[in-house]
Amino acid sequence: MAAELKNTDCGTRGGALLDVYSHIQYPFELVRGEGVHVWDAAGNKYLDFYGGHCVCCLGHSPREVADAIAAQAKELLFYSNLAPMPVREKAADKLIQFAANGFTKVFFCNSGGEANENALKIAIKATGRQKIAAFKGAFHGRTLLALGATDNAKWHGQYAGWVGEVERFEPNTAESLAQIDGQTAAVILEPIQSIGGCTVFEPDYLRALKEACDKHGALLIYDEVQTGMGRTGSPFVSGHWAVLPHMATLAKGLAGGFPIGAVMMTREVADSISPGDIAATFGGGPLAMAAMGATVCCLKKYNLVGHAAEIEHYVRRKFTVSQVTEIRGKGCLLGLVLDREAKPVQQALFKKGIITGLNSNPHLLHLLPPLTIQFEHVDLLHQALIEVLKAA
Numbered sequence: 001m002a003a004e005l006k007n008t009d010c011g012t013r014g015g016a017l018l019d020v021y022s023h024i025q026y027p028f029e030l031v032r033g034e035g036v037h038v039w040d041a042a043g044n045k046y047l048d049f050y051g052g053h054c055v056c057c058l059g060h061s062p063r064e065v066a067d068a069i070a071a072q073a074k075e076l077l078f079y080s081n082l083a084p085m086p087v088r089e090k091a092a093d094k095l096i097q098f099a100a101n102g103f104t105k106v107f108f109c110n111s112g113g114e115a116n117e118n119a120l121k122i123a124i125k126a127t128g129r130q131k132i133a134a135f136k137g138a139f140h141g142r143t144l145l146a147l148g149a150t151d152n153a154k155w156h157g158q159y160a161g162w163v164g165e166v167e168r169f170e171p172n173t174a175e176s177l178a179q180i181d182g183q184t185a186a187v188i189l190e191p192i193q194s195i196g197g198c199t200v201f202e203p204d205y206l207r208a209l210k211e212a213c214d215k216h217g218a219l220l221i222y223d224e225v226q227t228g229m230g231r232t233g234s235p236f237v238s239g240h241w242a243v244l245p246h247m248a249t250l251a252k253g254l255a256g257g258f259p260i261g262a263v264m265m266t267r268e269v270a271d272s273i274s275p276g277d278i279a280a281t282f283g284g285g286p287l288a289m290a291a292m293g294a295t296v297c298c299l300k301k302y303n304l305v306g307h308a309a310e311i312e313h314y315v316r317r318k319f320t321v322s323q324v325t326e327i328r329g330k331g332c333l334l335g336l337v338l339d340r341e342a343k344p345v346q347q348a349l350f351k352k353g354i355i356t357g358l359n360s361n362p363h364l365l366h367l368l369p370p371l372t373i374q375f376e377h378v379d380l381l382h383q384a385l386i387e388v389l390k391a392a
């Protein structure tokens with residue numbers, strides 16, 4: 001074997017990355033993470049209330065997930081979906097059992113956008129229809145069907161010839177229910193619009209929406225890329241409040257930080273799909289499957305789903321200051337609506353060693369912490385926020 005490779009053996013550092021994130025970049029370089037903390041290159045420690053944008057559900061570099069990936073990498077790093085593999089079969093069963101909500105089949109891919117792209121393709125194939133409905137404020141990804149469902153006129157404009165017609169519904173309104181008809185292939189929504197301002201879909205509305213979809217033979221898709229894997233205090237929103245959509249898409253926390261995407265579906269939907277209809281070379285790859293299996297085990301072992309609900313209750317009890325005018329969201333997907341612009345507050349919190357996020361509501365401080373966050377960390381955020389708000 002060759003001598004151990006060092007990073008510096010493979011090139012120097014210097015400007016090769018395409019500049020697409022510079023407008024939102026954080027003012028520090030991260031080099032390490034452990035639990036609910038990350039460290040920058042200068043050795044500064046940050047308490048992470050953003051979880052790498054909702055991905056690191058078990059905290060940073062969770063030991064069980066890292067060990068599972070390492071063990072699998074040494075055993076079999078990759079083989080295509082043409083070869084059945086126990087690690088894939090077992091992980092799929094584990095996910096469906098964790099969901100415990102009526103979904104019976106799962107298709108694996110590599111990202112949230114890809115999961116939504118495939119769910120919409122499945123809906124078009126299953127119904128034989130073309131019309132897709134999505135909501136104002138929605139974010140479903142950047143691939144073309146997913147982009148069409150995303151509510152962003154600027155991004156659509158550039159690809160007008162490629163992004164199909166999407167009917168745009170207003171969340172939680174009776175009028176939207178009346179817009180579903182015999183032409184509708186799919187209605188897609190995030191049960192809590194995360195990037196769109198932490199808008200929560202009401203249980204009664206979801207029930208009525210499912211009924212309207214069933215009445216007209218349309219398929220209801222929950223984009224649970226952010227709300228899945230226990231984040232809202234139940235394993236998934238799908239099946240919660242007695243509403244089971246026809247499909248749910250997953251990514252972000254699904255494998256504890258390892259890249260993955262998935263579409264879970266009911267038996268009826270699965271029956272409409274034939275071999276070869278959809279595929280992804282790396283979907284369901286052994287490393288992702290090992291990581292996902294370990295993630296599901298950890299969520300159960302440490303009771304993190306129940307804990308996410310407790311964190312929400314604690315945050316709601318704690319943040320009663322007048323400058324926080326509203327707390328939106330559920331579980332560990334929360335938005336503190338401030339009486340002022342959130343961006344300067346976020347920047348000031350960085351200086352105090354706390355990472356939070358922003359979203360489309362300029363007054364909203366976005367909290368997407370690892371589900372392992374503890375009450376004392378909420379106390380630290382509370383204390384720092386009070387100081388920042390007083391100083392402004």
Ligand SMILES: Cc1ncc(COP(=O)(O)O)c(C=O)c1O
Nearest residue numbers: 111112113139140141225226251
């Ligand atoms: C709700 C939702 N759906 C889909 C996506 C797209 O996921 P990805 O960036 O993995 O394609 C995101 C990404 O932030 C998301 O928040």
